[in-house]
Amino acid sequence: MNKPIEKFQADRARARDAGDPMAAVCVLATVDEDGRPEARTLVLRQVEDDLALFMHTSSPKWQQLQHGGSINTYWPSVEIQYRMHFTTxxxxxxxxxxxxxxxxxxxxxxxxxxxxxxxxxxxIGSRDELKQGLDSLSLPQPITAPKSAGGLLLKPTMLERLDLNELSGLHDRRRYTLVGVEWQEEVLVP
Ligand SMILES: Cc1cc2nc3c(=O)[nH]c(=O)nc-3n(C[C@H](O)[C@H](O)[C@H](O)COP(=O)(O)O)c2cc1C
Structure with a gap:
């Protein structure tokens, strides 16, 4: 079978072509040091053939992602949700x-x-403290990225696609799992 990431890319392209603002982003879930789930929105980038996330390495999510993570996308324009597990x-x-x-x-x-x-x-104490701190930085000229600006390629290990388009209302839900170098497909009870 084709790699499920190709299906993801094709669905995302349709959402983007439909002007769907959600096509640009994902919700990233990680688990903090107390085992509590954390979710937040990130731009979902493309670096050559890979999906990618960019963030500052001082954010706790950078460390949390070293153990892998999970993203969720939903594109209302095409009514498709994906959940994805990955290593980085x-x-x-x-x-x-x-x-x-x-x-x-x-x-x-x-x-x-x-x-x-x-x-x-x-x-931080206040917005004023933040603004003053920002104004008082001595920055390299011309400005260049600090070494602490980070990026991660996502290497999917599981994708789940939920398609709400079935006219009967019986949603089409499938899970794709990477086993060795092969992707296995399972139909799930939606
Ligand atoms: C539309 C949107 C796009 C965002 N894109 C990014 C992003 O690409 N990278 C990033 O680090 N934070 C991004 N953020 C901010 C994160 O949601 C989050 O507030 C921030 O990264 C702090 O996360 P943390 O609590 O995990 O440190 C975005 C927020 C929104 C609403």
């Missing part, structure tokens, strides 16, 4: 740095803030 591979720093240059100014400066002031997702 770090993206070459030169590739991260090149892509980083396309970020808007404030996110670029924030990446340096995480590096020089305090980590992403930590509490």
């Amino acid at each position: 591979l770090p993206i070459d720093q030169a590739v991260v740095a090149a892509s980083w240059q396309y970020r808007p100014d404030t996110p670029k400066r924030m990446d340096w803030f995480y590096d020089l002031k305090q980590a992403q997702s930590t509490p």
